[in-house]
Amino acid sequence: MKALYRSLFVLPLFCLAAASQAPVYFSVPGPDAPELARRGSFPVGVRTLDVVHPNQVDILKFDKTTGKAPLYDRPLRLEVWYPAVIPPGKEEKTTYVSAMFGTQNAGGTFEIAGKALRDAAPVSGQKFPLVVVSHGYPGSRTFLTYLTENLASKGYVVAAIDHTDSVFGEVRGFPATLLNRSADQLFTIDAIAANSVFGGLADVTNVAIVGYSMGGYGALTSAGAGYSKASALSSAVPGGYIDDWFADSPKFQAIRRDHIKAIVAIAPWGEQPPYNAWDEKGLAGIRIPSLFIVGDHDDVADYDQGVKRAFERAVHSDRCMLVYEGARHNTGGNPPPPGLTDLRFVQGFEEPVWRKDRITAVNQHFITAFLDLQLKHDAAKGDYIHVAPARSGDGKWNLPQGTPDTGAFSTGRDAQGNPFWKGFQRRWALGLEMSCAAPAN
Numbered sequence: 001m002k003a004l005y006r007s008l009f010v011l012p013l014f015c016l017a018a019a020s021q022a023p024v025y026f027s028v029p030g031p032d033a034p035e036l037a038r039r040g041s042f043p044v045g046v047r048t049l050d051v052v053h054p055n056q057v058d059i060l061k062f063d064k065t066t067g068k069a070p071l072y073d074r075p076l077r078l079e080v081w082y083p084a085v086i087p088p089g090k091e092e093k094t095t096y097v098s099a100m101f102g103t104q105n106a107g108g109t110f111e112i113a114g115k116a117l118r119d120a121a122p123v124s125g126q127k128f129p130l131v132v133v134s135h136g137y138p139g140s141r142t143f144l145t146y147l148t149e150n151l152a153s154k155g156y157v158v159a160a161i162d163h164t165d166s167v168f169g170e171v172r173g174f175p176a177t178l179l180n181r182s183a184d185q186l187f188t189i190d191a192i193a194a195n196s197v198f199g200g201l202a203d204v205t206n207v208a209i210v211g212y213s214m215g216g217y218g219a220l221t222s223a224g225a226g227y228s229k230a231s232a233l234s235s236a237v238p239g240g241y242i243d244d245w246f247a248d249s250p251k252f253q254a255i256r257r258d259h260i261k262a263i264v265a266i267a268p269w270g271e272q273p274p275y276n277a278w279d280e281k282g283l284a285g286i287r288i289p290s291l292f293i294v295g296d297h298d299d300v301a302d303y304d305q306g307v308k309r310a311f312e313r314a315v316h317s318d319r320c321m322l323v324y325e326g327a328r329h330n331t332g333g334n335p336p337p338p339g340l341t342d343l344r345f346v347q348g349f350e351e352p353v354w355r356k357d358r359i360t361a362v363n364q365h366f367i368t369a370f371l372d373l374q375l376k377h378d379a380a381k382g383d384y385i386h387v388a389p390a391r392s393g394d395g396k397w398n399l400p401q402g403t404p405d406t407g408a409f410s411t412g413r414d415a416q417g418n419p420f421w422k423g424f425q426r427r428w429a430l431g432l433e434m435s436c437a438a439p440a441n
Helices: 002-020 145-152 174-194 214-222 303-313 356-375 379-385
Strands: 044-057 071-085 094-099 109-114 128-134 157-162 202-212 260-266 290-295 319-324 432-437
Touching: 044 145, 044 174, 071 145, 071 174, 109 145, 128 145, 128 174, 128 214, 128 356, 145 157, 145 356, 157 174, 174 202, 174 214, 202 214, 202 356, 214 260, 260 356, 290 303, 290 356, 303 319, 303 432, 319 356, 356 379
Parallel strands: 128 157, 128 202, 202 260, 260 290, 290 319
Antiparallel strands: 044 071, 071 157, 094 109, 319 432
């Protein structure tokens, strides 16, 4: 009998040890994830594209003597995820290699397990909305694989950018990021349209931009928020090269953006003092739906004076803002790679209060709802965005005494009619706030 007890005890430990060695795919949420976080029905392929944006200003070679900067052909590396066909005998998996986090070009690399097949054939006979994903400063095209793979499995072509001069291990002067971020995003749409594979797969007339931190700074501008002449950008970018991105610039007004249908701005940088990148007029230029995501203790983009103010001033946008109570700035990227123990690097991924895998699952849920609503016109997904009450922790879901909790997802109200955030499991809608505002006339 003792031997039996011993074997029953050892077997679960063996199973746990075996499971712990399985790859951790950030795009596959855990059992506590809200409803729409789950991966979709499409297998996912991934390819790397190297593209060149010709005749761009090389601001880091600005010559103070002449007051000019030379032009150059700006290289960009893209990672593209897409609905794919997985041949018999092949597995839907890959490994991404990234340089280590840090603005000082720290040495070393880390690996991210990916649930996608490298260079798989795309599905045929269908077109899918295009989502452009833009990382922070610094970051990489693989910094949001929890989202990029997840969205591709749901019927999107997703192109994530390595923003030259802003990539882990290759960080250069900040003026290059300030000047090029929106231009990189807009050019990526054109590059996908011109690609022999993805030009026929992606619907480049139906595009969303998802940007985190500096990527959010670019997304707001790509959506129509021209910079303010009074902002600190004028002094941060020499030679007046930022002037073409001012709200009243004819060149900025002439930018084609009718194919951009929505943006997701995660902890967008730029509105906070002392930069104050936009004024009321600039942010009022956003006339497409937007989803803001931010922590209310964001100490980089600044919640009150930065992100919240940008949300409030985007008065012509049909907009919502998801707030993580107690979170700082790391509400956008992947969890840290397994085994990372140096706080200098961990702090680029983790949050002091929130589990990072919880944040990524909540982001997967709400970004899916928002993009399905805006790009696929799935009106039913609006109920997942326009939730009540405003603070998730104020929701009620009562069960009679002794009733087992099955883990079902809320339909928006319990049996007694009490409101509870749609798509969340009982007891799991906590620590979040949602504000929405209709566009002004």
